[in-house]
Amino acid sequence: MKVIVDLCVVPMGVGVSVGKYVVECQKVLQAAGLNHQVHAYGTNIEGDWDEVFTAIKRCHEHVHAMGAPRITTTIKAGTRTDREQSMQDKIDSVVKQEL
Amino acid sequence: MKVIVDLCVVPMGVGVSVGKYVVECQKVLQAAGLNHQVHAYGTNIEGDWDEVFTAIKRCHEHVHAMGAPRITTTIKAGTRTDREQSMQDKIDSVVKQEL
Amino acid sequence: MKVIVDLCVVPMGVGVSVGKYVVECQKVLQAAGLNHQVHAYGTNIEGDWDEVFTAIKRCHEHVHAMGAPRITTTIKAGTRTDREQSMQDKIDSVVKQEL
Amino acid sequence: MKVIVDLCVVPMGVGVSVGKYVVECQKVLQAAGLNHQVHAYGTNIEGDWDEVFTAIKRCHEHVHAMGAPRITTTIKAGTRTDREQSMQDKIDSVVKQEL
Numbered sequence: 001m002k003v004i005v006d007l008c009v010v011p012m013g014v015g016v017s018v019g020k021y022v023v024e025c026q027k028v029l030q031a032a033g034l035n036h037q038v039h040a041y042g043t044n045i046e047g048d049w050d051e052v053f054t055a056i057k058r059c060h061e062h063v064h065a066m067g068a069p070r071i072t073t074t075i076k077a078g079t080r081t082d083r084e085q086s087m088q089d090k091i092d093s094v095v096k097q098e099l
Numbered sequence: 100m101k102v103i104v105d106l107c108v109v110p111m112g113v114g115v116s117v118g119k120y121v122v123e124c125q126k127v128l129q130a131a132g133l134n135h136q137v138h139a140y141g142t143n144i145e146g147d148w149d150e151v152f153t154a155i156k157r158c159h160e161h162v163h164a165m166g167a168p169r170i171t172t173t174i175k176a177g178t179r180t181d182r183e184q185s186m187q188d189k190i191d192s193v194v195k196q197e198l
Numbered sequence: 199m200k201v202i203v204d205l206c207v208v209p210m211g212v213g214v215s216v217g218k219y220v221v222e223c224q225k226v227l228q229a230a231g232l233n234h235q236v237h238a239y240g241t242n243i244e245g246d247w248d249e250v251f252t253a254i255k256r257c258h259e260h261v262h263a264m265g266a267p268r269i270t271t272t273i274k275a276g277t278r279t280d281r282e283q284s285m286q287d288k289i290d291s292v293v294k295q296e297l
Numbered sequence: 298m299k300v301i302v303d304l305c306v307v308p309m310g311v312g313v314s315v316g317k318y319v320v321e322c323q324k325v326l327q328a329a330g331l332n333h334q335v336h337a338y339g340t341n342i343e344g345d346w347d348e349v350f351t352a353i354k355r356c357h358e359h360v361h362a363m364g365a366p367r368i369t370t371t372i373k374a375g376t377r378t379d380r381e382q383s384m385q386d387k388i389d390s391v392v393k394q395e396l
Contacts, residue, residue: 076371140202
């Protein structure tokens with residue numbers, strides 16, 4: 001089952017600057033070979049359900065290992081059986097209709 | 100790794116009444132033996148990370164099998180390494196301080 | 199326009215224990231006269247759109263005033279024009295079908 | 298108070314293709330003069346809290362007026378008092394550290 005995810009990992013108890021934890025999560029996604037795209041309030045990921053959620057778990061493990069005692073993460077996850085749709089397809093469908 | 104999750108599964112393309120899909124997800128969580136509690140905008144679940152996310156995947160599979168061609172799900176997931184905390188602990192800590 | 203909201207306010211840069219900020223938000227909602235119900239991963243609120251979102255803004259203002267330099271909040275917001283539905287109706291519709 | 302928001306409006310009861318509703322929301326944001334950027338699972342917006350949330354309410358009103366009887370929306374909202382930060386700053390801080 002393919003999934004498109006929006007992921008926002010928030011480490012708590014480590015101060016206000018969380019950029020290095022976000023960067024670590026990017027590396028985890030990169031190492032997993034998952035197509036992903038950072039935006040201003042999270043990271044979009046597409047891939048096989050199990051691979052994507054294994055990578056999200058690994059993000060939690062890495063961020064805890066970096067010293068964050070608590071993490072709260074928000075995830076949006078979309079699946080569909082009617083047709084294939086990539087992250088780029090979703091953006092294109094909006095941009096095309098705006099023209 | 101233990102996790103507390105807030106899960107909100109939204110089937111699309113099946114009309115406005117989605118109660119029966121929510122009920123099906125409750126059954127999936129029940130069958131998984133996971134402690135869970137429905138509220139007005141989702142369901143809280145606590146348990147081992149892998150068991151919880153396996154159940155969430157199964158919710159998507161069941162809701163698609165019931166005929167929903169598209170699903171968008173919102174998940175909040177909290178983990179901590181500093182101490183054990185249950186769903187009831189979280190509620191109690193707020194209620195106690197309000198007194 | 200009536201709305202049902204799930205609100206989860208996360209103060210950052212104040213350590214791992216955020217209970218007192220959650221309690222402050224409960225007081226804000228109480229003072230606003232809004233029907234609300236805390237759960238293990240947020241608080242559900244129902245009421246007029248403007249009143250609910252004015253209260254959410256006030257939560258941010260109060261939590262900043264308590265010393266949190268950064269806040270990230272997750273909100274789910276549901277509206278419908280087909281019929282009236284309360285938070286309790288939503289829970290009842292699931293519980294009834296489970297029997 | 299300035300806010301950065303991630304907005305994902307999901308119309309229910311209108312079938313699986315929701316692109317035209319997303320486009321309508323883009324127009325609402327455009328008309329409000331708000332800086333915004335669509336991504337694969339939502340739209341990021343930055344601006345004054347009141348202006349941003351007034352626009353989000355207008356999105357719900359427009360999408361209902363287009364015929365959607367029910368809407369469920371997910372919002373992430375970030376505020377900070379320690380320093381100014383734009384959407385582009387947030388992306389840059391991650392990209393720079395990845396190099």
